[in-house]
Amino acid sequence: MNTYTRTVRDALYEEPGKKAKKQIAVATAISLVAIAVFIFFIAKAFYDNGQFDAKYWSFFTKYTTWRFIANGLVGTLEAAFLAGLMAFIIGMIFMIGRICNYKILNRIATVLIEFTRGVPTLLFIYFFFLIVPQLGINLPSIFRISIPVAISACGVVAEVLRSGVNAVPKGQKEAALSLGMTESKTFTKIIFPQAIHQVIPALIAEIVIVVKDTTFAYVINFPDLMQNAKVLISNYDALLSVYLVVAVIYIIINYILNKISVAIARRTQTSPVITR
Amino acid sequence: MSENTVIELKHIDKHYGNLHVLKDVNLSIKKGEVVVIIGPSGSGKSTLCRTINRLEGIDSGEVLIEGEKLPDSGKELAKLRSRIGMVFQSFNLFAHKTILENVTIGPVEVLHMNKTEAEKEAMELLKRVGVASQANKVPAQLSGGQQQRVAIARSLAMHPIAMLFDEPTSALDPEMINEVLNVMTELAREGMTMVIVSHEMNFARRVADRVVFMADGELIEENTPEEFFEHPKTQRAKDFLDSIKK
Numbered sequence: 001m002n003t004y005t006r007t008v009r010d011a012l013y014e015e016p017g018k019k020a021k022k023q024i025a026v027a028t029a030i031s032l033v034a035i036a037v038f039i040f041f042i043a044k045a046f047y048d049n050g051q052f053d054a055k056y057w058s059f060f061t062k063y064t065t066w067r068f069i070a071n072g073l074v075g076t077l078e079a080a081f082l083a084g085l086m087a088f089i090i091g092m093i094f095m096i097g098r099i100c101n102y103k104i105l106n107r108i109a110t111v112l113i114e115f116t117r118g119v120p121t122l123l124f125i126y127f128f129f130l131i132v133p134q135l136g137i138n139l140p141s142i143f144r145i146s147i148p149v150a151i152s153a154c155g156v157v158a159e160v161l162r163s164g165v166n167a168v169p170k171g172q173k174e175a176a177l178s179l180g181m182t183e184s185k186t187f188t189k190i191i192f193p194q195a196i197h198q199v200i201p202a203l204i205a206e207i208v209i210v211v212k213d214t215t216f217a218y219v220i221n222f223p224d225l226m227q228n229a230k231v232l233i234s235n236y237d238a239l240l241s242v243y244l245v246v247a248v249i250y251i252i253i254n255y256i257l258n259k260i261s262v263a264i265a266r267r268t269q270t271s272p273v274i275t276r
Numbered sequence: 277m278s279e280n281t282v283i284e285l286k287h288i289d290k291h292y293g294n295l296h297v298l299k300d301v302n303l304s305i306k307k308g309e310v311v312v313i314i315g316p317s318g319s320g321k322s323t324l325c326r327t328i329n330r331l332e333g334i335d336s337g338e339v340l341i342e343g344e345k346l347p348d349s350g351k352e353l354a355k356l357r358s359r360i361g362m363v364f365q366s367f368n369l370f371a372h373k374t375i376l377e378n379v380t381i382g383p384v385e386v387l388h389m390n391k392t393e394a395e396k397e398a399m400e401l402l403k404r405v406g407v408a409s410q411a412n413k414v415p416a417q418l419s420g421g422q423q424q425r426v427a428i429a430r431s432l433a434m435h436p437i438a439m440l441f442d443e444p445t446s447a448l449d450p451e452m453i454n455e456v457l458n459v460m461t462e463l464a465r466e467g468m469t470m471v472i473v474s475h476e477m478n479f480a481r482r483v484a485d486r487v488v489f490m491a492d493g494e495l496i497e498e499n500t501p502e503e504f505f506e507h508p509k510t511q512r513a514k515d516f517l518d519s520i521k522k
Contacts, residue, residue: 180358
């Protein structure tokens, strides 16, 4: 263990001694065996049920299957991108409302943030699927999924951004004001650039949630990965294999997002200014 | 008010809740004057310094900058602030900007100076305070003394009519205090109008034109450093000076 790769675990626990190391090795071995046994029994249960039969897996060798999955993946990525973008913009507006100098705006923003955070995504989706069309507004299906997902995420985005703004030391603002910058210039040039650096990992964590929330697209028949998976399932009568493949794809997407988050966090890490 | 008064405080009162932190404070500072404010901690000297550019609001009274009343808020306040430099205890360099950008951001964003020109001038200032070789680093890479000298350069870049120093050496390691005090002494010699909150008594004695002693939010005594340190008039000032003598 060197000092350059200090993990959270290193920070929380002291380095184990000889005896502790032995105990850790034994516990690790036992857990690995337990996990192996567990996986074996699950696999056996599937095998006994015939889930590994060729008919459930052979269609994955077809080009059309993968093209269909790829189409779904594009749908998911489009919806997630659009939802993430809208969530960021709305969240930004809410955050500014929450921290600005006008008490009424503070209250309105607080209520909206709590509302969007408190209501389940599915309710917003039903609202845009069932109620909005009755009002005579016909949105393209991609908006019927991305708008409600964005609304559901924007409150969290607002709070994440606000925590970043609050984490910027007060002296930064005072220094900017003392140079004669206006409040708005102080915010855009000094406070916000530092705030966003601090919260990029938290924002990416929220994008992961947005990606997962887009799976509700099946409710409104928008062809995302999940919806296309359902089509494959009914065509080939293959539940487990399709869900397994789709799950792996979602894991890969979110794994990549997390890697990006870690990379950005590492690159933009600004060590705190020496203040004693 | 005489013609060359730069800063004038009239009947300043301020409360934090029930705490009366500034009690009817009157102070005027002439062009080129170096005023050092001293006093026990909690006496309101930092608060007083910060009311001059309204980083602290006041309950009543007036702050006049070159005879002009300091507005409560808005663009006019920003404009007046831009003419008064401020150096903080904890330096407050912009952590996401390089040293050079820290010095150019004021002239570029507030005075709308052309960037190359601002950079040229910034390099001159950094040279003057002895940190030109660090221009492309970020603040966290510099020592406290270097950071504070950059902070002084950042203020100077605005061509201020006066500078406020709020305990500029209190956060520094002992070996770095002098490098900052030397820059300040140099400024005083060049005729900069300065208001300094400080615990550095030797510095005050050497550089100040006038020492202001505060206690419990009140301005107790004002005098030349020689008179104040040798013959304090009030008991509180005597007690304070005794308490800091080794």
